[in-house]
Amino acid sequence: MKVCKKCGAIQDNNHINCIDCGEHLGSPLTKEDEAKVDQEVSKSITNLSNRTDYFYVRKRDKVIAILLAIGALIFIILFIRIKEDYRPILLSGVVAMAIRALDIWFPWFSWEIAKIHYSFTIANSDDLQPTELSLIIRRLISYGMLIVGYAAIIYLMIYLYTK
């Protein structure tokens, strides 16, 4: 195994020049270095597949889920404290934030629900796989909900405590 010093491409020992950039390749790696390179490659492959896996919950997702759950709790407190026409809005705040929190923490659950929905229109809905785009959209909706939810909380707090 040889590694190009210029572009980092890994190639067979029979190459004299790099297949990617044409740079002259030096002597092959030692067995030890080769094992190291193999390990790093397999590590970066696992990282890559984790990052795009619909059902993999990243640390950042968990933080978002916790913040959404806290937001839902604040909405419940506001619901109890505000005794006016605001209650339907507050209730929808509780539901929306709680649903987004559950969805981001338990992606398989929302996927099962989606599959039930598809089972009415598609014959072998069990074989369906979520797309990468659906993963991005799911995260964007949750991040958006977080911003909108907390903006509403701040507004309601000001309303409640400046009266």
Ligand SMILES: [Zn+2]
């Ligand atoms: Zn190269």
